[in-house]
Amino acid sequence: MSAELVIFYVLAAGAVGSAAAMLLPTTGRNPIHSALLLIAALFCLAGLYALLSAHLLTALQIIVYAGAIMVLFTFVIMLLNLSPNEILPAKLTLTKIVAGVLGLFVFGKLLTALTIASAGAKAVDLADPVYANYGTIKTVGRMLYSTFMVPFELASVLLLVAAVAAVALAKKSLKYVDAPVPPPAKLTRLAHKGDDHDAEAGDGHHGGGHH
Amino acid sequence: MTAIPLGHLLVLGAVLFTIGLVGVLTRRNVLVLLMSVELMLNAVNLTLVAFSRYHGWTEGHVLAFFIIAVAAAEAAVGLAMVLAVFRIKGTVWIDDLKLLKR
Numbered sequence: 287m288s289a290e291l292v293i294f295y296v297l298a299a300g301a302v303g304s305a306a307a308m309l310l311p312t313t314g315r316n317p318i319h320s321a322l323l324l325i326a327a328l329f330c331l332a333g334l335y336a337l338l339s340a341h342l343l344t345a346l347q348i349i350v351y352a353g354a355i356m357v358l359f360t361f362v363i364m365l366l367n368l369s370p371n372e373i374l375p376a377k378l379t380l381t382k383i384v385a386g387v388l389g390l391f392v393f394g395k396l397l398t399a400l401t402i403a404s405a406g407a408k409a410v411d412l413a414d415p416v417y418a419n420y421g422t423i424k425t426v427g428r429m430l431y432s433t434f435m436v437p438f439e440l441a442s443v444l445l446l447v448a449a450v451a452a453v454a455l456a457k458k459s460l461k462y463v464d465a466p467v468p469p470p471a472k473l474t475r476l477a478h479k480g481d482d483h484d485a486e487a488g489d490g491h492h493g494g495g496h497h
Numbered sequence: 498m499t500a501i502p503l504g505h506l507l508v509l510g511a512v513l514f515t516i517g518l519v520g521v522l523t524r525r526n527v528l529v530l531l532m533s534v535e536l537m538l539n540a541v542n543l544t545l546v547a548f549s550r551y552h553g554w555t556e557g558h559v560l561a562f563f564i565i566a567v568a569a570a571e572a573a574v575g576l577a578m579v580l581a582v583f584r585i586k587g588t589v590w591i592d593d594l595k596l597l598k599r
Binding site: 288290291294298301302305306308309314317320321324327328331334335337338339340342343346347350351354355358359362363365366368381382384385386388389390392393396397400401403404407408409410412416417420421425426429430433434437441444445447448449451452453454455456458 | 500501502503504505506508509510511513514516517518522526528529531532533535536539544546547549550551552553555556562566569570571573574576577578579580581583584589
């Protein structure tokens with residue numbers, strides 16, 4: 287077994303392990319744990335890209351996915367301040383059974399399709415001078431700015447629209463400021479507890495004043 | 498020559514995609530649901546990179562680049578929507594978000 291294959295198995299086990307742990311009811315109970323496990327899986331995938339000589343994508347995977355998207359996820363999770371009470375108990379429901387069956391079905395279909403697609407595949411030799419700059423920023427960038435010029439510009443417009451939409455959606459909408467917001471059940475309970483404390487403290491103070 | 502058989506990479510991509518799909522269908526937290534979608538997109542990216550490596554193409558890398566751009570846009574808008582919904586409804590559980598009215 288070559289070193290490359292060993293690294294592949296380690297990275298693949300890391301990616302599948304953290305991806306599965308992200309969704310298990312035990313480890314994935316807290317959304318922040320899920321986010322951290324997904325970041326681990328994304329790093330393993332970045333390693334796999336490096337193994338496949340996709341240099342630009344390795345950098346992009348770490349910068350954009352682990353650096354930007356997942357930071358956004360963790361920010362939102364922390365911003366929403368979800369307490370562990372909001373996590374539902376893990377139980378087997380009809381939805382989960384159907385999801386499992388559907389997942390197995392899709393996996394089987396994917397396997398058959400990919401077996402046909404990969405039959406007799408033989409990798410090109412990257413030592414060939416034709417592939418001297420394979421997967422580098424130079425090669426991919428040159429293709430992006432020539433053959434894929436229009437989609438590239440469209441992608442930039444898409445990102446602009448997404449940024450504007452995100453700001454428009456996330457800013458406090460004035461329409462709902464005055465409307466009574468139904469607080470989540472737990473928050474009311476916590477607020478009650480706080481009220482009780484305050485009331486007790488106030489009573490104590492009051493009593494002291496009387497003395 | 499790479500020592501990793503193409504089949505290994507494709508099976509890994511299929512496994513990750515299936516995990517993401519099951520996650521989208523089973524998890525009830527909108528944030529974890531969005532993360533599962535990201536995982537599915539990454540599985541597709543891995544498949545694209547694997548095929549590109551085996552055929553010596555660069556087009557696969559360009560397509561993966563676009564998928565990353567779309568995933569970034571999707572995450573930004575999706576999380577903004579989660580924030581807006583949380584502000585109105587006070588929850589991120591999709592079981593509590595089945596009504597169209599407030």
